[in-house]
Amino acid sequence: MKLIVAIIKPFKLDEVRQGLTEIGVHGMTVTEVKGYGRQKGHTEIYRGAEYVVNFLPKLRIEIAVSTELADKAIEVISTHARTGQIGDGKIFVTPIDHALRIRTGETDSDAL
Amino acid sequence: MGALLLRAARCAALIGFAIAIFSASTPAFAATPGIDSADTAWMIVATALVLMMTIPGLALFYSGMVRKKNVLATMAQSFAAVAIISILWAAFGYSLVFTGDGPWLGGLGRIFLAGMDMNSVNAAAKTIPEALFMLYQMTFAIITVALVAGSVADRMRFSAYLLFSVAWFILVYIPLAHWIWGGGFLGSMGVLDFAGGLVVHLSAGVSGLVAAKVMGERHGYGHENLSPFDLSLAVIGTGLLWVGWFGFNGGSALAANSRAVMAIIATHLAACAGALTWGAIEWSSRRKPSVLGMISGAVAGLGTITPASGFVAPWQGVIIGIVAGAVCYWACTWLKHRFKYDDSLDVFGVHGVGGMTGTMLTGIFATASIGGVSGVIEGHPQQLLIQLYGIAVTLVWCSGVTYAILKVVSIFVPLRVSRQAELEGLDISQHGEALQ
Numbered sequence: 001m002k003l004i005v006a007i008i009k010p011f012k013l014d015e016v017r018q019g020l021t022e023i024g025v026h027g028m029t030v031t032e033v034k035g036y037g038r039q040k041g042h043t044e045i046y047r048g049a050e051y052v053v054n055f056l057p058k059l060r061i062e063i064a065v066s067t068e069l070a071d072k073a074i075e076v077i078s079t080h081a082r083t084g085q086i087g088d089g090k091i092f093v094t095p096i097d098h099a100l101r102i103r104t105g106e107t108d109s110d111a112l
Numbered sequence: 113m114g115a116l117l118l119r120a121a122r123c124a125a126l127i128g129f130a131i132a133i134f135s136a137s138t139p140a141f142a143a144t145p146g147i148d149s150a151d152t153a154w155m156i157v158a159t160a161l162v163l164m165m166t167i168p169g170l171a172l173f174y175s176g177m178v179r180k181k182n183v184l185a186t187m188a189q190s191f192a193a194v195a196i197i198s199i200l201w202a203a204f205g206y207s208l209v210f211t212g213d214g215p216w217l218g219g220l221g222r223i224f225l226a227g228m229d230m231n232s233v234n235a236a237a238k239t240i241p242e243a244l245f246m247l248y249q250m251t252f253a254i255i256t257v258a259l260v261a262g263s264v265a266d267r268m269r270f271s272a273y274l275l276f277s278v279a280w281f282i283l284v285y286i287p288l289a290h291w292i293w294g295g296g297f298l299g300s301m302g303v304l305d306f307a308g309g310l311v312v313h314l315s316a317g318v319s320g321l322v323a324a325k326v327m328g329e330r331h332g333y334g335h336e337n338l339s340p341f342d343l344s345l346a347v348i349g350t351g352l353l354w355v356g357w358f359g360f361n362g363g364s365a366l367a368a369n370s371r372a373v374m375a376i377i378a379t380h381l382a383a384c385a386g387a388l389t390w391g392a393i394e395w396s397s398r399r400k401p402s403v404l405g406m407i408s409g410a411v412a413g414l415g416t417i418t419p420a421s422g423f424v425a426p427w428q429g430v431i432i433g434i435v436a437g438a439v440c441y442w443a444c445t446w447l448k449h450r451f452k453y454d455d456s457l458d459v460f461g462v463h464g465v466g467g468m469t470g471t472m473l474t475g476i477f478a479t480a481s482i483g484g485v486s487g488v489i490e491g492h493p494q495q496l497l498i499q500l501y502g503i504a505v506t507l508v509w510c511s512g513v514t515y516a517i518l519k520v521v522s523i524f525v526p527l528r529v530s531r532q533a534e535l536e537g538l539d540i541s542q543h544g545e546a547l548q
Contacts (some may be wrong), residue, residue, distance in 0.1 A: 046404055049338070
């Protein structure tokens with residue numbers, strides 16, 4: 001099992017969700033986050049006072065998938081979240097030791 | 113079924129209510145001779161409009177421009193001004209400003225509203241009840257005190273703000289309002305200030321500037337990000353201020369007449385011209401017209417037309433609005449940085465500079481057919497000198513007395529919150545609350 005964490009542009013969420021649903025990923029957790037990478041920030045001006053805003057709003061998506069599905073899911077996220085402009089985000093993949101569905105007590109792949 | 117019954121019951125109640133209204137032909141008591149129903153009705157509405165300018169208008173305008181940790185504290189300043197100044201105004205403010213005709217201060221005849229009955233009128237507004245005149249002028253005192261708070265936002269201790277506000281109302285607002293509106297020496301010598309370019313805007317602006325200088329810069333000013341929490345609040349606040357200003361300037365005619373309408377038209381057009389001018393300057397110099405810029409321009413136009421409305425023709429309102437947008441933009445973006453003062457929400461840049469500019473322009477554009485007085489354009493250049501004298505007196509009195517008040521208040525309680533409290537935010541440190 002793999003945990004895929006993707007940081008994407010907020011307006012790309014629907015496309016990514018749709019793509020993942022099509023390949024059989026049936027759950028995700030989304031968090032509004034702020035951060036910066038190569039994109040750095042942008043400048044805001046208020047009555048002549050300029051502020052550099054370092055942290056830009058992004059969405060952090062977490063999905064847990066079976067190992068077989070992981071590569072496919074990564075590909076779907078990267079194609080659907082891409083604009084080609086700087087700031088498209090990143091994908092991180094880590095192994096999952098154990099999973100459990102709280103309601104039924106099912107574990108590991110049955111719990112995904 | 114239940115909902116249908118409820119609706120039917122509501123309809124029946126409405127119809128019954130309508131019948132009751134139309135059949136009530138005899139008033140409960142006869143109107144006082146001299147008091148005009150139309151004037152009274154308009155001035156009741158205008159009073160509500162001006163109160164709306166402070167809460168929620170100014171409260172939203174200001175709190176939208178501060179950081180999230182200071183939003184409630186900024187609203188508290190407007191709210192406290194309403195509560196405190198209203199009571200002080202009824203207790204002695206009204207009497208000292210608007211009764212008697214001494215050159216320096218009014219009389220004590222209406223202390224705690226003594227002798228103000230159903231039939232009494234003030235000589236300044238003979239067609240409305242004196243109680244209404246008192247209430248209308250109360251809303252001006254409130255907003256003037258509340259305006260000053262914008263200069264010291266983000267750092268003033270709440271207890272110090274309350275002490276300062278009370279003292280400032282008594283020692284700055286009361287005398288100045290009497291000098292110009294209550295029959296004092298500036299009004300008698302012909303200084304024109306229709307709705308408060310000097311009494312409200314310049315007095316608040318220059319006092320704010322002095323307070324900002326005395327208090328010092330906000331922590332992080334000039335190098336940290338102090339960007340506004342939510343400008344959409346400020347936009348809503350500006351809308352409420354703008355609409356309220358119809359009562360502010362239109363109501364200053366003190367009657368439901370053509371002069372009130374002329375004042376409202378000039379006011380509205382000046383706000384539009386100010387918003388467009390500020391936005392256009394930003395668009396050409398910084399490539400984007402900001403929302404904060406447009407609302408700042410609108411408020412600048414409104415503050416600047418305030419002394420002139422009621423004296424100038426509608427199209428002169430447009431010219432005054434354009435000048436306001438340009439001059440106040442310059443004051444907020446250049447002057448402030450050149451002289452290194454942290455006037456947090458630009459009370460001086462928008463209201464002080466606007467009030468001063470508008471008072472001068474009143475001396476230039478005053479039109480006899482509108483307000484009965486001619487300015488420079490109609491061949492009466494002395495009017496400009498009189499206006500400049502009014503500005504000079506206002507500047508000297510407000511800055512000097514404000515400085516003295518702050519020094520005295522600081523003996524009893526520190527003006528600023530501690531550095532730790534400032535970093536934490538005034539909401540939690542002054543009020544024990546916070547936005548989540």
